Amino acid sequence: MGIFGAIEAGGTKFVCGIGTGRDDLVTTHIPTTSPDATVAAAVAWLRERSGGRLSAVGIGSFGPVDLIRGSITSTPKTAWRNYDLAGAVAKGLNVPVRFDTDVNAAVLGEARWGAARGVSNCLYLTIGTGIGGGAIIGGQIVHGLTHPEMGHVRIPHDAADDPYAGACPYHGDCLEGLASGPAIEGRWKTPGCDLPADHPAWALEARYLAFGIANFVCTLSPEKILMGGGVMRQGQLYEMVRGEVERILAGYVERLPEIGPPELGEFAGVLGALALARSAL
């Protein structure tokens, strides 16, 4: 099979990797500048480090992305808008490329090497600057007409209890608008990392995240839900979210999914891209 190349394409850096799995992965970081310069640097590193033995490359990209065209679409980084990232990498390396969203790559990586090993129905959520989700159902990444946008589900918001209008420029008080890092900072006028673990911010945060998760449970029935991203560094949230999900579903759903942290940490994205590369063959 040779070895595989991986690119986690982010807004500030590209993490590139080479290997066959979690144990032999070698990575490097390339700053995200212009599309042509960034892709040329990534392609050069992948070519050189692999000694020309690459079998396929996987790309997990920031978005929103067009999965059919393999490009990023409406990013505020105008130079990247509609840039054919998958095509540029395929042309540069002359190997098959599989392209997907960063969160879809992450769920695939966790299902292959991380906390969701052997789980056919699982969900990866990242709660940070934004909220995103990737799902594997029946062993396959959920795509569809386009890709899911799980951060933008609408949930109950009691404005009497929490008058904050929400941070999402599109929807105001969708899940991301109420529970992302910027929403926490906007509501409490303090970054989440500066709020103590017993601050009332976290009970509210857990409730909103649990409303989102309850909806994903009712819609997808996952066996396992992994929650990562900067906000989840508040480790007390896991137990609070589990309790709130149980309270919200009120015994109607008999079996609830496990909810816990991902395992691959900062390597989730690039290992996910490596898993994409393996599945490209």
Add this chain to the structure above:
Amino acid sequence: MGIFGAIEAGGTKFVCGIGTGRDDLVTTHIPTTSPDATVAAAVAWLRERSGGRLSAVGIGSFGPVDLIRGSITSTPKTAWRNYDLAGAVAKGLNVPVRFDTDVNAAVLGEARWGAARGVSNCLYLTIGTGIGGGAIIGGQIVHGLTHPEMGHVRIPHDAADDPYAGACPYHGDCLEGLASGPAIEGRWKTPGCDLPADHPAWALEARYLAFGIANFVCTLSPEKILMGGGVMRQGQLYEMVRGEVERILAGYVERLPEIGPPELGEFAGVLGALALARSAL
């Protein structure tokens, strides 16, 4: 391949069918009484009408169901609780049986012979006494830890605008609690079928259904959504729901799914069960 048997197991009747598809389906109705008597009658009819040539049987059942055990679980019809319906049919006819929820059968039937022909990612919603949904993603019915319970997603509910507390005994104002037939009657003190097409009930109904659908779009990204059930006999709702979904998603999701009625009408359930039977082999 021979011919296939189908059972749509409902709380008041079992619809049984024999055939290979939509064009040659022959059906009968058996009243739902005790499990043993009902299954014996269904088995006898299937055996006799098939001349013993059945290849497999599919069952789409009322629920909630245990998909692993093939039984109905917590129904108020106590005699049916934990009854091994799939096992009893398999034993009676000595053929493979595939068992699923009624809504999962319905989406499979619509995908094979109805309004979602050739669509790999679709959703079937029924809005009536309850609200239920079945999804096909990547050509496969979505199962998971158990089966989805799409009627029970939580959505925004502005109590100042609509003080009705919701009809769901578990969750109060979940989607089913706000938008099922009983919720319409509870809120307006009039059955929905007696409310004129320009009554404000329908704008509110469309908004709630659209909140649910917007969440399904963000989570599953279906290409097509079919809405059936008694409430959708108010045909004006389709256009109203489409408009509200567009308004709620506010341009963030670039491509929206088609939303329309199912095609198989009263035969959706039994044809879905027939499709299950075909997939059992």
